[in-house]
Structures are given as structure tokens and as C-alpha cells.
Amino acid sequence: MKIALLGYGKMGRYIDRLATEDGDEVVLRIDADNRDTVTVAQLQTADVVIEFSRPDAAVANIEWVLSAGVPVVVGTTGWLEQLPQLTERVTAANGALFWASNFSIGVNIYFSAARQLAAALRGQGYTATIEETHHTEKVDAPSGTALTLAEVVEEVLGHRIPITSHREPDVPGTHVLRLRSPIDTLELAHTAHSREGFARGALAAARWLRERKGVYTMRDLLGTD
């Protein structure tokens, strides 16, 4: 698979290393410094673009890749309120977009477990809260993963879930869902030990998206609920 990396920071570089080990070819490495010099024709040399940049750059980047007619896998967080408009554009362009606030398989199973736990406790007097901790370079808060987790649990419990964010050096990503009643507290946690799960998931999504049209996320790839 020929891959263009759009955003070449911590995630772009990690994906580059794993893709090369897997025998894929990284044909373009684009970051803030060379973005304006890259042409649509160059983008079209890739089978798929993997985008991990910044919240304020993601939407323009997705539109640019769509205009090139190349499938795009997006890991950047902090832009998802614009997904409905982008979905319309993907459909109109007969394009392909795969987005996920978190590409790790563990987190996506964790979302399912959170849904099941919340459903089992519904009506039993429990109130949910979420805490997330990430590295100090992260520009958005709350994390995209925490927002997705809140959405999943809110669907079941029907009340808004407060999220507390912490920033500490070198933390790849920790999320805790807490369900508290006057009697006891249940906690469901996910701790990433490195960025490997995010990078492997993004590569799996790229391989999966290549021959498809439309808008997808990890539920589609993994078949989770």
C-alpha cells in the first residue's frame, strides 16, 4: 500500500516506522513546513492518505484530500462537530473517509464495555463521570476519546457526563469512567502504554478503506456495538 502521511509529528512518525516494517511504502511525508508545496498530483500517487495533524488543520486537510479523490484516514481530534457537513461532502464527491477519535482496538472494545456497564446500572442510582490524562503537548481538551466515551454512556444513561482533563509529561492516554452511587463506585479504565495501538489501528483502517466509498469508523471495521 502506498501511503501519504499528512501530519508528521509523533503519530505520523510512528506510523511511518510501522508501515515500513509491514512492507508498505510511504510516498509523502507532509507537515506544517512543506504542506503548501505539495500538489494534488503528488497526493494522487498514494493509495491512501493518513491524517494526524492539528484540530485547526484537519477539516481543510480532509477537503484537500477529497478534492484529490484519494481515500483519507483521519486520527486528528477536535474537529468532529464538523463531521455532518464533511459526510455530505464525502457523499457528494463519492469519496472515502475513515475517522476515529482513538484507533486502538483496546479502546474500541472499552467503548463497548462502557456501554454494557452503563446499561446494566441504568435506573440503579449511579452517576457517571470521566477523567482523562494525556501528555502536556496535547492541544485539545477534553480528549477525543473522552468525548466519544461520554457520547456512548450518555446515549444509555440520558444525562450529561462531566469530563475532567489532566495534562502530565509523557502520558500516551489514560481514560477512567466512574459510576458512583451512595453505596459504591465502579471504575472502568483504559491505559495506553505507548502510541503503538493508535498507529496499528490507523494502518488497519487504511488497508480496510482502500477499496471502499463512504464514511466509516472503528465500529464498522471491528463490528463492535
Ligand SMILES: NC(=O)c1ccc[n+]([C@@H]2O[C@H](COP(=O)([O-])OP(=O)(O)OC[C@H]3O[C@@H](n4cnc5c(N)ncnc54)[C@H](O)[C@@H]3O)[C@@H](O)[C@H]2O)c1
Ligand atoms: N485517533 C487516534 O487514535 C489518535 C492517537 C493519537 C493522536 N491523535 C490526534 O492526532 C493529532 C496529532 O497528534 P500528534 O501527537 O502526532 O501531534 P504532533 O503535534 O506531534 O504532530 C502534529 C503534526 O501536524 C503537522 N501540522 C500542523 N499543521 C499542519 C497542516 N496544516 N497540515 C499538515 N500537517 C500539519 C505538524 O507539523 C506536526 O508534524 C492530534 O489531534 C491528536 O489528538 C489521535
Ligand SMILES: O=C(O)C1=N[C@H](C(=O)O)CCC1
Ligand atoms: O496524544 C493524543 O493527542 C491522543 N489523542 C487522542 C484523543 O484525543 O483521544 C487519542 C489518544 C492520544
